[in-house]
Amino acid sequence: MKQAGYTDTTQKEYLREAYSYLQSLEGLPAEDAGKMNVVGFLVAKQRSTGDRTRNRTLSAIRSFYVALIDFEMANRNPALEVKKSKTEKNKKPVYLEEEELVETLQYIGGRYRSRNIAIFLLMGYCGLRVGEVHRLNLKDFKKGKESIEVFGKGRKWNEIPVPSVLLSYLIEVEAQRITPYSAKEDAFFVSQKGKRLSIRQIQKIVGQTFSAFKEKNPKVTDMKLSCHKLRHSFATMLLRNGVDIRVVKELLGHSSIETTMIYTHVNDEQKKQAMSMVNIPLHAIG
Template identity: 80%
Template sequence: MRGGCLPRDYELEELYGEQIRAFKIWMMQRGFTDSTHNEYLREVLAYLKSLKGLEVTEASKVNVIGFLVSKEKVKDQTRNRTLSAIRTFYVALIDFEMATRNPALEVKKSKTEKNKNPVYLEEEDLVDSLQYIEGRYRNRNIAIFLLMGYCGLRVGEVHRLDLKDFKKTKGTIVVFGKGRKWNEIPVPELLVQYLIEVERERITPYSKKEEAFFVSQKGKRLSIRQIQKLVSQTFKAFKENNPKVTDMNLSCHKLRHSFATMLLKNGVDIRVVKELLGHASIETTMIYTHINDDQKKQAMSTVNIPISIVS
């Protein structure tokens, strides 16, 4: 249950109850999803337990590293996620003037994970994958796919999209993203036409107050799980007919990766890509500036070794 504590953490409530409550309020205020809220809370409670009564404000870099080391043989991604939760916890406390420093910022993230290239589809593969979108509500499903693959929306942002967020005359959508931030994004003309058609075909919701743009056959807002299932089924069929992507772990978020990579490859300024993706920091956008094998080969093809030096 959201906002709940782990079983038998009465002592933690007694020792750190005020900080825990502040962290919960801060995450809700910032619009964290339920899954992130619960995951971060779970990690922070485990971290607080490791302090064994030490004041949160007295904890140091050593305490944070000690806790990370105590999590036996975890993957780099898991370690970084735990560190991110602890960093966020201290950010919340500083925001509420319950702490003055963030010892977790002094701990570096794993370089292995930090330097790992995101999985993405090349533009031609992204186009091919659209052919495998099926179902009774195909126009709706294509529009959802295009919003993630050609506008870079997160699955939660697609889920939260309301009728009022589609500005037909301007050809834009208004997205409510992470950190409770609004972002107006220009939409490609073909997608505008799909969105107009989806709105025309939209099932009348059972509730008159329901303003969801994407509605299920049961007359309710299409859930995140339903959107993920749609994308998963599409990629499954796509993989079965395309051997070169068989081993790729494709998902909703990989469509977002593909969008970012496509823009940067087309020479779009990284600052513009940052704004379109709704990133708080350009460092987050930097992960998409990876170089692929074809680019490496193209670069090396320009290198000419004079025959005279080897003859």
């Protein structure tokens, strides 16, 4: 998985799924398992999860068998004989409107507020994934060029210009950065214990901000807000402001423009404005 460029989070999820699958075989060697063993495991799991989770689990099992075949520990991949579930391709992403995103900023708190603001802005105003924030190193902050280099999915590097407000916070965070416990640690965001700030800690910072925001804003109470929703908000904001979709694709680090297309959704107000231009000729109806 490391050679394929999988993120640390994906590696952990895939390992967890592989262990669960092996336990479901109840002692049957993985190389002797067949299609129905995989289907049985997926069916049992799907009772409490949705189609997307099922497909991710199937991908993990497929990858597991690919590894077994590579190491000459199996001759076939029974998971390839199982079809993926159909999912809703055009499902509208959950996102905050630009004014809501701005309002959220005032609820960022914590002992290390400047650090927390920088983390929030990296996702909400630069579109970084939580894993990319976690992996950000000191050497990736190009202060002179006013940009950051992001190590994203597929082992791809992407240089992103940094807005001036965020730049000032990054400079402040760098100056206040706790000296890491390990001399080899180059993490940009360091925890109180002198270690790289974990994905879980980053999610907690954002989660606390959203919780405080929801308490004062009943209209977003039912929205499932998370780190990734900040990325959705960033992409939506750019496209609403007329940024070329090809530029948005590069900023988000997408390999295909089709992935970026999910952010081209329209809101109810835009639909109303479009329909207000429709003129039904009542006189012709008689």
